[in-house]
Amino acid sequence: MPARLAFADTPTNGGDIIVTYKDDIATLDPAIGYDWQNWSMINALFSRLVDYKPGTTELGPSLADSYDVSDDGKVYTFKLHPGVKFTNGRAVTAADVKWSIERAVNPKTQGPGAGFFHSIVGADKMTAGTAETMEGITAIDDHTVKFTLAQPDATFLNVLALNFASVVPKEAVEAAGGDFGKHPVGSGAFTLKEWTIGQRLVFQKNPDYFIKDRPHVDSFTIEIGQEPLVALLRLQKGEV
Numbered sequence: 001m002p003a004r005l006a007f008a009d010t011p012t013n014g015g016d017i018i019v020t021y022k023d024d025i026a027t028l029d030p031a032i033g034y035d036w037q038n039w040s041m042i043n044a045l046f047s048r049l050v051d052y053k054p055g056t057t058e059l060g061p062s063l064a065d066s067y068d069v070s071d072d073g074k075v076y077t078f079k080l081h082p083g084v085k086f087t088n089g090r091a092v093t094a095a096d097v098k099w100s101i102e103r104a105v106n107p108k109t110q111g112p113g114a115g116f117f118h119s120i121v122g123a124d125k126m127t128a129g130t131a132e133t134m135e136g137i138t139a140i141d142d143h144t145v146k147f148t149l150a151q152p153d154a155t156f157l158n159v160l161a162l163n164f165a166s167v168v169p170k171e172a173v174e175a176a177g178g179d180f181g182k183h184p185v186g187s188g189a190f191t192l193k194e195w196t197i198g199q200r201l202v203f204q205k206n207p208d209y210f211i212k213d214r215p216h217v218d219s220f221t222i223e224i225g226q227e228p229l230v231a232l233l234r235l236q237k238g239e240v
Contacts, residue, residue, distance in 0.1 A: 012216065013217075014217070014218055015217050015218060016217065016219045016220065017217055017219075017220040018220070018223060018239065018240045019220060019221070019222050019240065020222075020223045020224075020234065022225065022226060022227060023224070024224050025041070026038065027181030027182070028041060028182070028184045029042075029111075029180050029181035030045075030046050030104075030166035030168065031111040031113065031164060031168075032112070032181060033163065034112045034163075041203070041222065042163045044190040044203060044215075045188045045191070045192060046163070046167065046187065046188045047063045047186065047188050048062055048160060048161055049063050049167075050067075050157055050161050051161050052161060059157050059158065062081075063092065063187070064080055064081065066078070072152065073149075073152035074152055075148050075149070076146070076149075077140075077146045077147075078147075080094060080097075080142075080143045080144070081210055084210045085187060086169045086185055086186065087185055087206060088172055088185050090169060092187050093142045094145035096167050096168070097137075097145045097167050098133075098134075098138070098139050100165070101120075101134070102132075102134050102137065103168070103173070104164045104165070105127060107126075107127060113162065114127055117159065120134055120137060120147055120148070120150070121136025121150050122134035136148040136149065166186065167187065168180070187209075190204060190205060190215065191203065191205075199224055200221055201224070202219065202221050202222075203220050203221070203222075205217070205219060223240070
């Protein structure tokens, strides 16, 4: 039996969750996915420099342990959490952060999130197709990445918490040959175990997730193609 949803001061560990959707999922590529169905799945597969604290609108550290902002509000320097690995086993580096955001901005990706990064120096050239990299993002060393903005942007940290700012491994994207959205590799709380098109997606707990004691559930399954009335009846029976 799937675990029933419950609310408690102290969460319990283990269990599985089943969720139903009527329509299929288009992609799990964080640079491309932008609808209400896949947003939470993408969020679970990938990590970002900062993220929202669960159940709040307050930002906190994630891939970045800490960050500094210059007095003029135009330079952000992030220190990465040590020992974070992608699910392919490779360590996450500052160069991955730079490449991932440049990929989200690059018009070749055809992603809908490029405009969110407009304040970074060089974003305009990349969106215009006249540059392959953004001079406003610098990997100082493996664990330090610096962003230089063209002007102060009070929303910049919020932008870095968007799925579009998720960090991905270049080699996995290239190996997928344009199908990374079906073969995602990230450093998030879950990994994609199975995707049967038109039927279900199964996500399992990432045993190497860098945030201690999370996630609490062992897995969750997305069942596709169920009419809302059927899903409601199943919910009432405690099946989903």
